[in-house]
Amino acid sequence: xxxxxxxxxxxxxxxxxxxxxxxxxxxxxxxxxxxxxxxxxxxxxxxxxxxxxxxxxxxxxxxxxxxxxxxxxxxxxxxxxxxxxxxxxxxxxxxxxxxxxxxxxxxxxxxxxxxxxxxxxxxxxxxxxxxxxxxxxxxxxxxxxxxxxxxxxxxxxxxxxxxxxxxxxxxxxxxxxxxxxxxxxxxxxxxxxxxxxxxxxxxxxxxxxxxxxxxxxxxxxxxxxxxxxxxxxxxxxxxxxxxxxxxxxxxxxxxxxxxxxxxxxxxxxxxxxxxxxxxxxxxxxxxxxxxxxxxxxxxxxxxxxxxxxxxxxxxxxxxxxxxxxxxxxxxxxxxxxxxxxxxxxxxxxxxxxx
Ligand SMILES: CC(=O)N[C@H]1[C@@H](OP(=O)(O)OP(=O)(O)OC[C@H]2O[C@@H](n3ccc(=O)[nH]c3=O)[C@H](O)[C@@H]2O)O[C@H](CO)[C@@H](O)[C@@H]1O
Numbered sequence: 001x002x003x004x005x006x007x008x009x010x011x012x013x014x015x016x017x018x019x020x021x022x023x024x025x026x027x028x029x030x031x032x033x034x035x036x037x038x039x040x041x042x043x044x045x046x047x048x049x050x051x052x053x054x055x056x057x058x059x060x061x062x063x064x065x066x067x068x069x070x071x072x073x074x075x076x077x078x079x080x081x082x083x084x085x086x087x088x089x090x091x092x093x094x095x096x097x098x099x100x101x102x103x104x105x106x107x108x109x110x111x112x113x114x115x116x117x118x119x120x121x122x123x124x125x126x127x128x129x130x131x132x133x134x135x136x137x138x139x140x141x142x143x144x145x146x147x148x149x150x151x152x153x154x155x156x157x158x159x160x161x162x163x164x165x166x167x168x169x170x171x172x173x174x175x176x177x178x179x180x181x182x183x184x185x186x187x188x189x190x191x192x193x194x195x196x197x198x199x200x201x202x203x204x205x206x207x208x209x210x211x212x213x214x215x216x217x218x219x220x221x222x223x224x225x226x227x228x229x230x231x232x233x234x235x236x237x238x239x240x241x242x243x244x245x246x247x248x249x250x251x252x253x254x255x256x257x258x259x260x261x262x263x264x265x266x267x268x269x270x271x272x273x274x275x276x277x278x279x280x281x282x283x284x285x286x287x288x289x290x291x292x293x294x295x296x297x298x299x300x301x302x303x304x305x306x307x308x309x310x311x312x313x314x315x316x317x318x319x320x321x322x323x324x325x326x327x328x329x330x331x332x333x334x335x336x337x338x339x340x341x342x343x344x345x346x347x348x349x350x351x352x353x354x
Contacts, residue, residue: 004354005033005092007117008053009108010100011044014196014243015265019122020100022166024053026348035092037085039104043196050245058084060104081107089115095354096120098347101132113138120350124163124264126293128152141350143343145264146297159350162341163268168249170272177254180247181239183218188256190217190321191275195261195282196243197224201309202259202280207232209314213321214238220251257324259317262291262306267298272340276324276331277304280312302334 008024010016017038024034038044040057048055059081061074085108089097097112099105099121112119118140123132126146133152136142142153145163183189190213194202203223206213213219214237221240223229228240244251255275260266262281270277279298281291295306307320324331 001031003031003033004096005035005094006351006354007035007037007089007092007094007097007108007112008100009037009097009105010102011038011042011104012102013263014043014047015124015263016100016102016105017044017047018166018265019124019164020098021047021051022164022344023098023347023351024051025167026344027351031352033092035088035094037088037104037108042102042104044102044104047245056088058088058104058107060107062103078107082110085111086114089117096351098122098351099132099135100124101129101135103131105131106134109135109138118354120347122164122347123149123153124268125149125290126264126297127288127290129288129290143347145268145343146294148293148297159346160341161346162343163265164344164347165265165269165272167344169252169269170249172249172251172253174250174254177247177250177252180250181218181220181254183237183239183254187216187218187237189220189254190257190259191220191222191251191255192259193222193261193266194224195263195266199224199261199280199282200227201312202261203227203229205312205314205317206259209317210235210238212314212318217257220255257321257328259321262295262298264290264294267294267304271298271303271335271338274332274335276328276335278320278324279304279306280309281306283309301338303331303338 008020010020035054036048037056039060059077061077089111097117097119120141121132121139122143124145126148136153142158143161147160150158150160192206218237223240225242258270258275259278262279279295281295298304299306
């Protein structure tokens with residue numbers, strides 16, 4: 001049997017890459033030649049180049065929502081990206097393009113469309129990102145994580161499936177997590193994940209509250225690239241990392257509570273692992289407000305509490321955490337009752353129809 005070829009794309013932040021990695025790991029290598037197009041410098045390049053998947057970097061622009069001179073330059077970068085992506089696709093002739101969104105995916109999708117290559121996309125957030133909004137008209141099939149999102153896309157080609165979660169996330173060992181972190185079993189573990197790129201305000205308030213926090217918890221702080229605080233390196237019961245990859249399943253297995261941004265992939269992972277969460281979504285000032293909606297949907301279902309960034313300070317952080325601690329069992333019960341879709345299997349089945 002001749003092998004078929006699939007091209008993945010998506011990037012800008014890890015949330016546009018980890019779902020692709022989940023799918024890639026489940027695809028049968030004897031049936032599919034797998035390739036990836038991303039930006040020349042983004043986190044996708046770093047993450048995919050750690051694997052054996054061939055990676056192609058193209059020019060890409062940022063798709064800003066505000067007026068900026070950079071936008072004009074970016075139009076040319078996106079156009080250049082379209083030509084580069086078209087050249088790669090023409091050469092590799094994939095049967096299918098799978099996009100997880102993010103600005104780098106737009107030139108790839110436009111190029112695929114001009115070559116009449118079928119396109120699948122997955123939207124993780126409650127409301128579609130700009131890249132997927134632009135791309136949706138060119139697609140064959142659209143997958144969404146949230147039920148509510150289907151209203152933003154044409155019904156006939158949209159499937160609500162949940163979030164494709166990396167299988168290894170489920171295989172962590174709490175003991176190995178504690179060994180890696182140098183933690184004991186006498187205090188619970190609080191993990192802080194400020195989104196794959198970190199979160200300045202969360203980092204600041206956590207560090208301001210460190211004395212109170214470390215009296216109750218052992219803390220893992222995933223603070224984003226360039227955000228390590230050298231002055232806090234030796235603090236007992238406090239471990240900071242810019243980003244963790246292979247150790248994440250063990251760390252999460254050892255985690256009792258998380259403080260997290262409202263990035264869709266992260267919160268669906270915590271839901272699947274039934275870890276009570278305090279969600280501090282990216283504010284409307286800094287985004288289109290998608291994380292606020294993600295957080296609201298989770299809070300309404302009883303999985304989490306939401307603390308808005310505008311109200312985030314030392315006092316509110318400690319009080320919300322206390323509330324989570326007191327009602328831990330009810331959050332876990334609600335999460336146990338959630339219907340976990342078979343997102344990964346559905347996507348693999350649809351891909352294998354080609
Ligand atoms: C600032 C921004 O634009 N954020 C968006 C971005 O978030 P972001 O890139 O932060 O995405 P998510 O929170 O959805 O996913 C982060 C992913 O990175 C992984 N991870 C994170 C930290 C770490 O140390 N190790 C690690 O492996 C998580 O397990 C998860 O799989 O994409 C999400 C999905 O479209 C959106 O909901 C967010 O609004």
